[in-house]
Amino acid sequence: MPNIEHLIGALPSAAAQGLIWGIMAIGVYITYRVLDVADLTVDGTLCTGGATFIMMMLAGYNTWFCLLAAFIAGMLAGLATGLFHTFMGIPAILASILTQLGLYSVNLKIMGKANQAINVDRFPLLVSLRYIKDVPFYRNTILVVFLFIVAIIGILYWFFGTELGCSMRATGCNQQMARAQGINTKVCIVLGLMVSNGLVGLSGALLAQYQGFADVQMGRGAIVIGLAAVIIGEALLGKICQNFAYKLATVAAGSIIYYIVLQVVIWLKVDTDLLKLLTALLVAVFLAIPYWKQQYFNRVGGKKGGK
Amino acid sequence: MLELKNVHKTFNAGTVNEKKALNGLNLVLEDGDFVTVIGGNGAGKSTMLNAVAGVWPVDQGQILIDGQDVTKLSEHKRAAWLGRVFQDPMTGTAATMGIDENMALALRRGAHRGLRVGIKKEERENYRQLLKRLDLGLEDRISSKVGLLSGGQRQAVTLLMATLKKPKLLLLDEHTAALDPKTAHKVLTLSDEIVRENNLTTLMITHNMKDAIRYGNRLIMMWEGRIIYDVRGEEKSKLKVSDLLAKFEQVSGDEFANDRMMLS
Ligand SMILES: Nc1ncnc2c1ncn2[C@@H]1O[C@H](COP(=O)(O)OP(=O)(O)O)[C@@H](O)[C@H]1O
Ligand SMILES: [Mg+2]
Numbered sequence: 409m410p411n412i413e414h415l416i417g418a419l420p421s422a423a424a425q426g427l428i429w430g431i432m433a434i435g436v437y438i439t440y441r442v443l444d445v446a447d448l449t450v451d452g453t454l455c456t457g458g459a460t461f462i463m464m465m466l467a468g469y470n471t472w473f474c475l476l477a478a479f480i481a482g483m484l485a486g487l488a489t490g491l492f493h494t495f496m497g498i499p500a501i502l503a504s505i506l507t508q509l510g511l512y513s514v515n516l517k518i519m520g521k522a523n524q525a526i527n528v529d530r531f532p533l534l535v536s537l538r539y540i541k542d543v544p545f546y547r548n549t550i551l552v553v554f555l556f557i558v559a560i561i562g563i564l565y566w567f568f569g570t571e572l573g574c575s576m577r578a579t580g581c582n583q584q585m586a587r588a589q590g591i592n593t594k595v596c597i598v599l600g601l602m603v604s605n606g607l608v609g610l611s612g613a614l615l616a617q618y619q620g621f622a623d624v625q626m627g628r629g630a631i632v633i634g635l636a637a638v639i640i641g642e643a644l645l646g647k648i649c650q651n652f653a654y655k656l657a658t659v660a661a662g663s664i665i666y667y668i669v670l671q672v673v674i675w676l677k678v679d680t681d682l683l684k685l686l687t688a689l690l691v692a693v694f695l696a697i698p699y700w701k702q703q704y705f706n707r708v709g710g711k712k713g714g715k
Numbered sequence: 716m717l718e719l720k721n722v723h724k725t726f727n728a729g730t731v732n733e734k735k736a737l738n739g740l741n742l743v744l745e746d747g748d749f750v751t752v753i754g755g756n757g758a759g760k761s762t763m764l765n766a767v768a769g770v771w772p773v774d775q776g777q778i779l780i781d782g783q784d785v786t787k788l789s790e791h792k793r794a795a796w797l798g799r800v801f802q803d804p805m806t807g808t809a810a811t812m813g814i815d816e817n818m819a820l821a822l823r824r825g826a827h828r829g830l831r832v833g834i835k836k837e838e839r840e841n842y843r844q845l846l847k848r849l850d851l852g853l854e855d856r857i858s859s860k861v862g863l864l865s866g867g868q869r870q871a872v873t874l875l876m877a878t879l880k881k882p883k884l885l886l887l888d889e890h891t892a893a894l895d896p897k898t899a900h901k902v903l904t905l906s907d908e909i910v911r912e913n914n915l916t917t918l919m920i921t922h923n924m925k926d927a928i929r930y931g932n933r934l935i936m937m938w939e940g941r942i943i944y945d946v947r948g949e950e951k952s953k954l955k956v957s958d959l960l961a962k963f964e965q966v967s968g969d970e971f972a973n974d975r976m977m978l979s
Pocket of ligand 1: 726727734735736754755756757758759760761762763
């Protein structure tokens with residue numbers, strides 16, 4: 409049996425990573441659950457956010473300004489997917505794959521090479537894997553990212569309660585109804601993709617700080633991790649409350665749980681090459697559950713109807 | 716109020732599935748006209764309403780609402796003039812949103828939607844009063860998700876939404892066809908009340924000829940994408956179902972009594 413202290417020692421950094429990815433997962437929630445669009449742009453956007461942040465930091469800009477830039481870079485990626493989809497009529501999932509592919513080149517051009525590091529001792533970074541232990545509590549990465557998440561949930565809760573936010577929710581639920589009520593569904597979809605990818609870009613900026621570098625591969629499989637967080641959160645905590653803010657918090661919690669489980673799997677000395685496969689299978693099973701449920705109930709209902 | 720001039724619409728043009736759904740349709744509605752629309756299955760009734768609503772562009776012709784040419788306007792822009800209720804109760808509402816939120820969306824039809832709060836406190840009281848009138852017990856659960864309501868309840872709510880902000884033109888597409896007879900009757904009676912109270916210009920498709928005669932001040936019959944019969948006023952109120960059947964047989968030369976859509 410591996411040493412339990414190793415696991416406990418690794419938990420804080422797992423929580424920190426889970427929180428950072430939780431911001432991305434909230435972005436995924438907005439497209440996948442609110443807008444009802446499967447947006448694979450995020451795999452590219454995460455790196456776009458990280459790369460933008462690192463390059464601007466290296467150029468000497470203010471940290472907060474760089475975060476804002478990462479957010480805007482993410483929004484632009486969402487805009488690209490949104491225009492491919494609404495303006496050019498490409499199915500959303502394919503539109504997002506196109507953007508994702510294009511972003512690979514964009515990310516390389518932003519960084520000039522496949523990987524850019526940043527030294528936490530020479531730049532005023534907000535979060536870092538070095539800020540987990542032995543720092544004053546207010547510098548602790550877990551607290552900082554937690555505050556980010558609280559602020560993001562607060563803003564999104566407000567936003568989706570506004571007239572515009574309500575239009576976006578209606579668009580995700582029933583486009584025909586939305587248009588009949590005078591809502592420009594195309595604009596709503598584009599805006600939703602922009603907000604979502606903006607958050608993913610921000611998450612990428614925090615992740616790049618945390619690990620000390622941005623890498624052109626850093627977003628690979630991000631969408632699956634985001635979906636995993638959404639589904640794990642819903643499965644374990646979704647029944648308790650229907651409030652929108654709570655649902656977003658659930659997604660962040662799902663992300664933390666995912667990273668802690670991942671840590672346990674690593675601690676159990678499971679071959680780490682298999683992690684992505686395990687994640688993919690886990691998400692596949694969770695995505696199948698509602699379908700299986702429906703099939704089961706249809707069969708049961710059909711029998712009743714036949715009597 | 717509404718003018719359709721020589722409107723043509725062909726679906727799947729140039730394929731084996733080509734279908735001329737509207738074939739030189741002409742129609743003028745006066746202010747306050749309450750028109751019932753009948754016609755066999757596939758006659759183009761829904762297509763006519765969709766053309767007015769701008770679900771897709773028409774191939775030819777012109778559509779004017781309240782004197783304005785809307786032929787080139789997109790669906791969401793035309794919504795400013797229109798209230799719509801669909802045949803399928805699922806279509807008219809957002810299932811994952813509350814009854815109050817759905818109504819708030821409808822109240823803002825045609826208005827700019829910005830960063831103001833999506834639903835104000837005073838609105839809810841107003842919605843409660845309106846829902847009370849339906850007598851479906853919805854006033855006590857105005858924040859319930861619409862997805863939890865029955866088909867009849869959803870249609871009633873959709874009807875309220877369509878008329879919450881008084882539309883220039885109300886489009887009802889067999890909006891009681893999916894409901895059980897009792898609920899259908901209730902929703903239809905309510906529609907009639909609302910239309911008359913507000914003096915709404917209305918196009919109501921129905922497959923029930925008795926209803927078509929009983930309600931409204933004018934009746935049109937469609938066949939092959941055109942209007943083949945148009946009566947109003949006293950002449951209309953004196954109509955009998957047998958007159959309509961005879962009329963249809965005369966035009967179509969078809970064994971009309973077999974058309975199940977027309978009989979009920
Ligand atoms: N979106 C569409 N695509 C293809 N064909 C359509 C479409 N809408 C209607 N049609 C066809 O146009 C004809 C008229 O349909 P419709 O207006 O729905 O008839 P109804 O009078 O029964 O409402 C039918 O043959 C129908 O199959
Ligand atoms: Mg129809």
